[in-house]
Each structure stands twice: as C-alpha cells, then as structure tokens.
Amino acid sequence: MFLRKRKMVFLSITLFLVTAVAGITQEQLRERGEVIKNVPTTHKVVALTIDDGPHSKTTPAVLAALKEKDVKVTLFLLASNVEQHPELVQQAVQAGHEIGTHTYSHTLLTRLSKQAVADELTKAEEIISKLAPKPILFRPPGGAFNQAVLAAAHERGYTTVTWSVDPEDWKCPPVSNVVQHVVSHVTPGSIVLLHDGQYPLPTPEALKQIIDQLRAQGYTFVTVSELLQYYEVRD
Template identity: 40%
Template structure:
C-alpha cells in the first residue's frame, strides 16, 4: 500500500500539471473570447488584457477618398489598425489593399457584398467569405483570419460557422457612430471612454471625410493616455 502510494505520487503530479495547463489554456482562450457585454460568448467584443492596448477598426472600405487619408494619419501617428473590407471594394481598389497590407495593418473579412449574414444560407455565407478571401489572398498573399458581420446581424449558429472556416468573429466595444455623420467632438466623447482591450469601430467606406478629424483626435487622446494602438490580432495576443 505504502509503495503503491509512493509510485502514484509522481504520476498524480504529472497528471495534475497537465490538467492545470489544460485549464489554464482554456481560461486564456476564454478570457479574450468572452465578455460580460457579449450576447454570444464566442463573439469577440473586447479583449481582457492588463496591457495598455486598444484596437481601432475600420469597416466597409477600402475607399479611394477616405482610406488614403486614414492611412496618412495612422502613419503620422505611428498607429496600427484593422480594416474589415468588403470583397467588392478590395476588388475595385487592389492598390489600396496592398498599401494597407504593406503598412503593417491587419485586414479582416466583412463579406463580399455587405449582405446580412442572417439573410444568407449556409452556402451563401461561405461563398461570400470565400470570394473575399480569394480576392484578398491574390493581392496580399495572406488569408484574413478575422471576420465582422455587416450591420451587426448574427446569431450563435453564424458565429460557429465562421469559426469552422477558421475565423475569429470580431465585433466592437465602442461605436464612434461615425456612420451617422456625427461631429469629431461627438466621436471623441465616445473614444474617450476607451480602456485597455477595447475595440473601436470606425468606417472608411461610407463616412464623410470630415470624420477623419475625429480619428486624428482619437489617436492623439489615446496615445496621450499611454495607450498603444494595435491590430485586433495583436490585441488578442496581449490577452490575459
């Protein structure tokens, strides 16, 4: 009995170490995919991190008028961002896609034609995602790993389906409402609320050019508070 116990101890130790590691890994994964404000636990609205990181994101581009202005601001202020592109716009403006990629920003999939995912069949959704993937891969040599649903329309089944296609399903925690043509100061009131791990929603597809001022002021404000502006994937890597 005594010998058996002695022999079991190292084995139990090994088993418990592996169990702890497995639990730790699950917790690490969950910490960034879940948030109290999430409706569906696998949709990422915000990342739990102790690091001073914030992710700015742009939907619906690229746009030949707005995107170059956005890129100039990001470059000047040494900030990285994530662009959730429409396949049809990437197809129309491949040189902008190339510039975004070359500048070290991240590119995500926002479907090909901005149809609500909840109105698509499973095959229809897959086709929208894959069509965009092909366009982006042909320009950048990389497949997008992030997806964002048009018009915030989704359900748990859609999240699961995109995950099966290898995507992280990314939403946001702060909406600048730039799509509603609000003033730069109104944008700033929203982005002033940002803290570590927040994901901020902007648009570079349907936004009036003056919103670019709101972006520049937002970056100045967050950097003055000590935040580093990173891509969504970098934010997820900084999760705890």
C-alpha cells in the same frame, strides 16, 4: 546591488504573472466559439478597427492619418470594394496594417441561407487573399450573427470580432463628437469601430485626435491579433 537584485526579482515576478494570465490563443477562442468584442486585460491597450473600405477618397486619408501618427489598425475589408481598389489594399498591407474580412457584399448574414453565408465568406476570402495574407479575423456586417454564421466562420478558421466602442462615425457627426465618444468610452482592451467605406466622413481627422488624446492617457495602439495576446484568463 541589493536594490538592483530587488528590481530584477520584481521584473521576473511581473513577467511570470503576465505570462500566466495571457494563456489563450486564437485557436482556443475559435474552439470555444467566443465572439470577441473586447479583451479582458489590465494593460492600457486598445485596437482601432475600420470597416467597409477601401474607398477611393476616404481610405487614402485614413491611411495618411495613421502613417502620420505611426499607428497600425485592423481593416475589415468589404471584398466588393477591394475589387474596385486593389491598390489601396496593397498600400495598407505595405504599411503594416492587419487585414480582416467583412464579407463580399455587406448583406446581413443572419438573413441568408447556410449556403449563401458560405458563398459570401468564400468569395470575399478569394478576393482579399490575392492582395493580402489570408484573413483570420471576421467581422459580420452590422455585427449580426447567429450560430449558423459562427459555424461558417469557424469552418474557415476565422475568429469572429465585433466591438465595444462605436461612435457611429458613418452617420457623419462632427469630428468632435466622434472623438469625445471614443475617448470617453475606451477602457483597457477596448475594440473601437470606425469606417472608411463612404465619403465624406469625419473619421480621418477624428483618428488623429483620438490617437493623441488616448496616448496622452497612456494607451498603446495594437491590431486585433496583437490585442488578443493581452487576453487575461481569470479564474
């Protein structure tokens, strides 16, 4: 009985500490103008994110790999591709994946006028929102942003997300290179950048191995919105 009480006290203290440090919301992050490239946390959680899709060949293979491994990811969709393959977006939503926006045309927003940036975001949102919940996460093409881009995203209620691990899978390196880079660079709270907007890509097969190897190290896979719940506010 004494040991059981000690265990209950320990669990209560642990829960209090986790609650105390995870005290920030997406709205607070937006108000602070913070760009999320990873999340400060002591928990072994990681978010896999996939950009540029959907693609008629690569996306189905990616979704199949994720279904096989029972992992949910955040897909930053290119709305011009969404127009071509709405059925793949519906499939991703039904599978429980999180949908973010990656603009309409993948133009570097820092080269555009304020109005052109607004048009890119608005057009993308209108197209994506017909097939999925309104996006609340935004990834600028190429990870390029300035204050004007961040302001436009903030006005639309987006949290801007980049990444902390990039194996450059879009360059089509061997599967083993992609896996090795991701596994060796992931730390608690990492956001991994992968792609599905072209064919062929090593990404579908690499995903399976990345998931297996990181799980063996004790990692849990979450969406970006779920990852933000682990944000540990430190003094």
